[in-house]
Amino acid sequence: MDRPLRLAFSPDSDDIFMFWALLEGKVDTEGLSFTAERADTETLNRRAEAASDESAAHLDVVAVSIAQYARVARDHLLLPHGMSVGRGYGPVVVAPKATSLASLAGKRIGVPGLRTTAYLVLRLLLPDFEPVVVPIAPYSRAFDELRAGTIDAALLIHEGRLFYEREGTVKVVDIGEAWAQETGGLPLPLGGNAIRRDLGPELVERVSRVCRSSIRWAADHADEVSRALLAAETRSDVGLDKASLDRYLAMYANEDTLEAPADVRTAIDVLFERGRSAGLLPADARADFAP
Secondary structure, three states: OOOEEEEEEEHHHHHHHHHHHHHHHHHHHHOOOEEEEEHHHHHHHHHHHHHHHOOOOOOOEEEEHHHHHHHHHHOEEOOOOOOEEEEEOOOEEEEEEEEHHHHHHOEEEOOOOOOOOOHHHHHHHOOOOOEEOOOOOOOOOHHHHHHHHHEEEEEHHHHHHHOOOOOEEEEEEHHHHHHHHHOOOOOOOEEEEEEEHEEEEEEHHHHHHHHHHHHHHHOOOOOHHHHHHHHOOOOOOOOOOHHHHHHHHHHHOHHHHHHHHHHHHHHHHHHHHHHHHHHOOOOOOOOOOOO
């Protein structure tokens, strides 16, 4: 490869955890070089859509919502590692006071983006609501909108789902828990890494090996990586400390991240089938995994 490969992922802790060892020179890159950029989840989802645009600055590996992968699969394979999965937990819908999910029918719900898995699953659980896109950065944005009354509830992803009680809000539903109940206990595959098909089979396999090695190194040196992430954290409003970071990483950077097991792959198929049936995903949506 005569140019650096371009990685893009979110500033959230689990994404950085996956790529930290690679970018810090802790693993063998098999002669490849990489550059990295960070952006919020919905921006990354949009960037993945540009893969077939010859005028676009292409990303070679991009973190995407699993729901969005269904829309960009023509140009991408899904890496079998690097996934964020909820097992009986996931993003949460919160409100200023206790209420039921059914009571939010027709109401304004702040969502982190219309391409996110969280939005897709919430739409499957509650087909009738008015989505209001509330960017996840700054962290306080969703809570400010709730306090101002511009939205009736908010769907929180990433670290925001850890701290909703601290912000004076009440959980309406954990959509990972609801998904498990709806699907007989399946996990909820939230995010993953997509790699461009046109890199070719040999290069795709090399990049996949390097990324897998980075995740494995981080898992084997979790304390070192978490300390480094805390030291480099720039989102002062999030308020992460070692305990909350470790809790978050245990949720979303774990054995499921090292290699997607059979039930995660089944869950992706079920998610895509339900999304297709509801007219929310392309009719040909399916997951095609890289080595």
